[in-house]
Amino acid sequence: MSGAHWLFGDQLGPHFVTGRNAPVVMIEARSVFRRRRFHRAKAHLVLSAMRHRAAELGNRVVYVRAETYREGLREAVGDGAVTVRHPTSHAAVRLVRSLPRVEVLPARGFLLSHEAFRAWADEHGGGRLRQEDFYRWMRRDLDLLMDGDEPAGGRWNHDHANREPPPKGAGTLDAPAPYRPREDAVDEEVRADLDRWEREDGIRFVGRDGPRRFPATRREALAALRRFVRHRLAGFGPYEDAMLADDPVMSHSLLSSSLNLGLLDPAECLAAAERAWRDGRAPVNSVEGYVRQIAGWREYVWQLYWYFGDDYRxxxxxxxxxxxxxxxxxxxxxxxxxxxxxxxxxxxxxxxxxxxxxxxxxxxxxxxxxxxxxxxxxxxxxxxxxxxxxxxxxxxxxxxxxxxxxxxxxxxxxxxxxxxxxxxxxxxxxxxxxxxxxxxxxxxxxxxxxxxxxxxxxxxxxxxxxxxxxxxxxxxxxxxxxxxxxxxxxxxxxx
The missing domain is CATH 1.10.579.10 (DNA Cyclobutane Dipyrimidine Photolyase, subunit A, domain 3)
Structure with a gap:
């Protein structure tokens, strides 16, 4: 199998696939779960998302379950050449660059190239970088939540309106419920496999694996995004820093896992939030708080990970x-x-x-x-x-x-x-x-x-x-x- 494109388990959206009909390789590597004792719900979500994506790709995909990525790739393509999008960890980059006939393509799922960030960071001193400076630069560069040359609402930062303590005696914020997916046969299979791994293969997890709470498909992730923007974004801002014992979700989006699996692209999340403000469906402080989390903090963290290098750890x-x-x-x-x-x-x-x-x-x-x-x-x-x-x-x-x-x-x-x-x-x-x-x-x-x-x-x-x-x-x-x-x-x- 030559000319295939390799998808990692956090590259599951359509924006990671190259070509309309190019063959695709996906590899479930059990060694990932042997190296670290992951939360059981996390293992379930990742495997469910991978297997759902493979089902969507149908005959285009060769889906291999192997002990390691090397073994899986050898089984899938033999000596054939493959492409892969820039992985999301230093270890994975070292792996793909050590393999013969693997071409690494630019990263997807983020707003800015590594080269553009490095140019900005070097211009700003490199040693001590500040998220607020980066965030304002991103807003201008992307023309994001702007009124001409000025930030929407007259402020770059609406934290003054977004740090309210929870309403006294409320118990819950009484926000509309978030989107919840329904499990299916794929989830049932995943849960059975995880049980077997624990029972027979010595792979151990922590935490509980209740009904899956987070999207495992592009369709589910888009539904979760729509529900958040239409029903929950307006109330997000004021209490985004508050905590309630009986309401851990409050008005938060619950979209971070979907973004980090590659099921959603950050640009579409930002566009949906900005439309809600321009259409008068959400106040500027709530929209700005959400925009800051994605275009400010999430992007900043991704870029610093690569800019600081592996020695940072x-x-x-x-x-x-x-x-x-x-x-x-x-x-x-x-x-x-x-x-x-x-x-x-x-x-x-x-x-x-x-x-x-x-x-x-x-x-x-x-x-x-x-x-x-x-x-x-x-x-x-x-x-x-x-x-x-x-x-x-x-x-x-x-x-x-x-x-x-x-x-x-x-x-x-x-x-x-x-x-x-x-x-x-x-x-x-x-x-x-x-x-x-x-x-x-x-x-x-x-x-x-x-x-x-x-x-x-x-x-x-x-x-x-x-x-x-x-x-x-x-x-x-x-x-x-x-x-x-x-x-x-x-x-x-x-x-």
């Missing part, structure tokens, strides 16, 4: 080396007393997803305060989330969440005490700990962790104008030693 500016505890790695939410952490960990265990603020300010914040090894934390996020890929999590976790790059990507470490979680959620209600307490039996793990982190890294924080206030606050505490003693309680087990 070895960064550990804070010298954090504590191992990831077993209860966290196993998603053992029932072992956790702290309501916020237990609730969010249960969401990950049950669905493989939670939105960006629980990821950053509950999960990542706790890991940062405890001084866990950033490489282990990054790997955990990669394995545990349905939308997690190396390119996604390396900058997001290593750079932003764990500050392991020393500020190449963000201007400060993202850590906060219990007061932030209390203000932005209902997760502190009925908790065994009090967000205001930093000592004693009811001391909040996040509050003690915040002050312990400030004490441990006071020299770094004092030299940063965005964090110097934490050091001044630390100096005003009269019980620092007692706070540090209280904080060490969480090193022995889950909070």
């Amino acid at each position: 070895t960064g550990n500016a804070l010298r954090h080396r504590a191992p990831l505890p077993e209860w966290f790695g196993e998603l053992d939410a029932d072992a956790v007393t702290a309501r916020c952490l237990g609730t969010v960990l249960a969401q990950v265990r049950d669905t493989g997803w939670t939105h960006h603020i629980p990821r950053l300010m509950v999960l990542g914040n706790f890991a940062l305060q405890r001084g866990w090894d950033p490489r282990e934390v990054t790997g955990w996020f990669h394995r545990s989330f349905v939308d997690g890929y190396d390119w996604v999590m390396l900058p997001n976790v290593t750079g932003m969440s764990q500050y392991a790059d020393g500020g190449r990507m963000t201007t400060k470490p993202y850590t906060a005490g219990g007061a932030y979680i209390h203000r932005m959620s209902d997760l502190c209600g009925d908790c065994a700990y009090r967000p205001s307490d930093r000592t004693g039996q009811r001391a909040c793990p996040y509050t003690t962790g915040y002050w312990s982190f400030a004490h441990r890294h006071r020299a770094l924080l004092a030299g940063n104008q965005r964090t110097a206030r934490a050091v001044r606050g630390l100096d005003r505490l009269g019980d620092v030693d007692e706070v540090l003693h209280t904080d060490r309680r969480w090193d022995a087990g889950p909070p």
Whole structure:
């Protein structure tokens, strides 16, 4: 089989296929699941999406189930030549470039070429790049959400209207329900295969594999996009940073896994959101918040992954080396007393997803305060989330969440005490700990962790104008030693 095009499992949309009738190769490599202990729902989603895509391609595709990609490609094409779109990880790029007669084509599924980003980054100093500068440049360059030369609504950034705490006593946001797919025979087959792998092949997973919650086909992904834009986008902005125990989805789009599988193209998501604003169906703050997530943050993370290179993963500016505890790695939410952490960990265990603020300010914040090894934390996020890929999590976790790059990507470490979680959620209600307490039996793990982190890294924080206030606050505490003693309680087990 010569002249075939190879599709990876995150290149499943029509924009990844070359030619109307060119033959296609797809490879299910079990070694991927042996190397990492993925969330079961993630494994299910990826395999379901691949097998659905193969069914759509029909006779055009040779679908191989093999132990490794090398073995699968050899079985599919022999010595034939193949093309492949630029893969989404450094490891996959090394693989395809090591294979004979494989031509790597430019990447798809993103808004900007690597060359264009590199030119922009080099022009802006290269060492310390800021997402806000990149985002504004992207908006101008793509003529995205613009009124002539000015940003829509007169502001580049509508965060002032998009950081509302949840309505008090609401319980849920009462937003229209998100799109939910229906499982079919392909999902049934996938679930049976995963059961067999665990039973017979020694492949292990974490988390639960309930009914599939995320699109596995292009048709499902488009339906999910339409439902979000028509019924949920208008309410997205104000509470996008808020958290509710009984409403983990709120008005979020739930489209990240579809984008990262290649089922949706970011340009079509942005166009749909902008049309909603221009047609008067969604306010500018909600649309701008959504546009920022895709054209700003998602694109920025993708580009930084390649710009910084594979050595970026070895960064550990804070010298954090504590191992990831077993209860966290196993998603053992029932072992956790702290309501916020237990609730969010249960969401990950049950669905493989939670939105960006629980990821950053509950999960990542706790890991940062405890001084866990950033490489282990990054790997955990990669394995545990349905939308997690190396390119996604390396900058997001290593750079932003764990500050392991020393500020190449963000201007400060993202850590906060219990007061932030209390203000932005209902997760502190009925908790065994009090967000205001930093000592004693009811001391909040996040509050003690915040002050312990400030004490441990006071020299770094004092030299940063965005964090110097934490050091001044630390100096005003009269019980620092007692706070540090209280904080060490969480090193022995889950909070």
